[in-house]
Amino acid sequence: MRRPNILVIAGHDPSGGAGIQADIESVAAQGAHAATVISLLTCQDTTNVYGVEPVTTDFFARCLDTALADMSFAAIKLGVIASREHVAIIADRLKQLPDVPLIIDPVLVAAGGGTLANDSVGQALRAQLFERATAITPNAREARALCDGDSDLERCGVALSQRTQHVLITGGDEAGPQVINRRYSDGQPGQRYEWPRLDGVFHGSGCTLASAIAAQIALGRDVGDAFEQAQHYTWQTLNRAFAAGRGQRLPARTTAFSS
Template identity: 35%
Template sequence: MRARILSIAGSDSGGGAGIQADIKTVTALGGFATTAITAVTAQNTLGVFGVLDIPPEFLRKQIRCVLDDIGTDAFKTGMLGQAQNIAVVAEEISRYRNMPFVLDPVMVAKGGASLLQKDALAILTARLIPLCTLLTPNIPEAETLLDRPISGEDDMIAAAQALREKGAPAVLLKGGHLPGNRLTDVLVTPDGIETFTAERIQTRHTHGTGCTLASATATLLAQGRSLRDAVMEARLYLRAAIAAAPELGAGAGPVDHGVMIAPDRNGPRVS
């Protein structure tokens, strides 16, 4: 049976991020995607032009309908929006503590629009982060979670360790927002610290990269990869997807989620 991944996130009408990116990524890596939508957005490559939150009890109904019938082998969360929805997600995921759970703490869209209500940050930190297997913030998200600046690799390592102290068992802190032609991601787990460095691909087409990386990691964890291997393979998949971006739209365009589709039922190995 294919690994099942339940993505709990917002919908992106432009198709590059959110639920749409998650479905494409999970499918490309050989998994089966199910969804619970937290919000509907009106957006394209130029920005977010409207957000409609899903009522908390309807979000709960989506989650339970999927889990009670189809089940899941991993969870991935993205845009959660309002505090009530975060509370619902925490309550529902806490019933499945043995499942891998990748938490992408989506706060701001690529164009700058806020995707997390101000009163939601505390409940995200207190109730949801301790439930996850892996927390995957970018630099601005980590700065918000910790209320302090991050300006280099040493700061990233310290920040990832501080986020573990807030309850996350493991943290992948993504360094793409820092300047320079080389970007570094930091993985901190109970086993130690590891950094991954690569040359930056010079492109404006990076919409949905955080969603894509998180859902790829969740898929690979659901397929039985170790955390380190899942992160490494997800990063390679994302890099290939960025390099093959279809160059759509006048702004920050989407990546090519289908770049490495393979017919292997257990999920393709990325090299």
């Protein structure tokens, strides 16, 4: 039995709440396989990020080349990327995979406020990879940062969708009784998805969602269906979230959920 391979490029979170471990669990729960290349190591817990150590550029390129030489991929998911140099390497290697769907979760800041990627990395992603992406999945804070601080999410969504095929702006970090996620395509006004807001603060929800989208697309769903299925799965993981440490709760990604 074969499963579609997803190439995941992201960071390592020792708490297991976000980053590579979240990606592996989320992809596996959809019925796909995650092959991973780590861009950076973090010192973090369920509360915040306290330090970041990028993987050296040469070793990062070697790891990526090794994975690409051995395996075929049905989708690619990017999480936090360490540097502009890493972005350039990824952009170059993606020339070998022109038809493979690319999902970008542009992780710039941790939920606790710690910085994971600096502004130059966000600019490099926007300049070199957004045009290649099938979808990007920023939260509201990241969407505003990618739109040079524009506070209007509708305007941000339309602007970002002119740079890439599809945009899903998540609203978990916004206020309100409902979580409102917004989809934008082809520079058009957004489609809204509304989800009941759950009590508490969660660690790794963005990684969970983006990886589920990548896996759903790899399994043959179109982008609209993948967005819906991945959001349903992610909400269920948050509804059953658990406290692994003293901070934010972690999504229960490894439990099987109905569609």
